[in-house]
Amino acid sequence: MERTSTGVPNEKMLMWTFIGSECMLFGSLLATFLVYRDQSIVGPYEEELLNIPFITVTTFVLLMSSLMMVLALSAVQRGDLRGSRLFLLLTAVLGLIFLGGQVYEFSHFAHEGLGLSRNLFAGTFYLTTGFHGAHVAVGVIWLLTLWTLALRRRLPPEKSVTVEVAGLYWHFVDVVWIVLFTVIYLMSGATGA
């Protein structure tokens, strides 16, 4: 067994460092979105497009996927194979539902005439939420890979740190969405008024 000077497994330390860099990336994207908010000179504008009830449902789905993820880790740590498989699969499925919602939202916006370069809102919105969506997609692939390992009985408790690292990534994706949901969707009512 590997022993580290920090008491934290190297994979976990690496993931936290990566998450730190991701904070700065999403911070920059969010700052760009805020700087150009309400600066569009042609429509359609965000107040006309954003569907708060719909996005609230997909937000709830992503929050619950975080619960499934942490339950999956707990199951792996206990050596509960059935629980590991179930919760890893549920996490991936909820992530896919969230992605489906984003695809629906983007296609609806495009149908309403909001192309990528239509106005400043379109550019900053698609870039920020699209980048987040890409992270969710990577997470879903990672989760399905872990689920496959669990199906083949290759996720014993000794390998729980593998699931913990994936969980850190997944929860970070959730945390980013918590911020994006508030700033992009809910605060549009405050600044747009």
Place this chain on the structure above:
Amino acid sequence: MVGETHGTGGGGSEAAVTQGAHGAHMEPHASNRTYIAIALVLGVITALEVMVFYVEALAGVLVPILLVMSATKFVLVVGFYMHLKYDANVRGLFFGPLMIATAIIVALMALYGYFL
């Protein structure tokens, strides 16, 4: 959940004491019951955020209210689901860049006259 196990003990989900792959004994994590309770709180806060969004009387204080609720959700997920509450060794790795990210946001917004 009772099911197939790897034979290293199952079922006990209360305040699981984890044994890392590196062999170090780590702080106990929260129980499954705590995780479910936190998920419920997260759901309730999200519902409250949306309710507040639709209350016209709160339009003037909408931003601070939303920021507080969002920060609460943020802290709950990072503290419990990401186990930062229990992993003191990596807190700096997260909060350092988070502070830099916050500074980037404020600096960019100031640079482009957002606060004027």
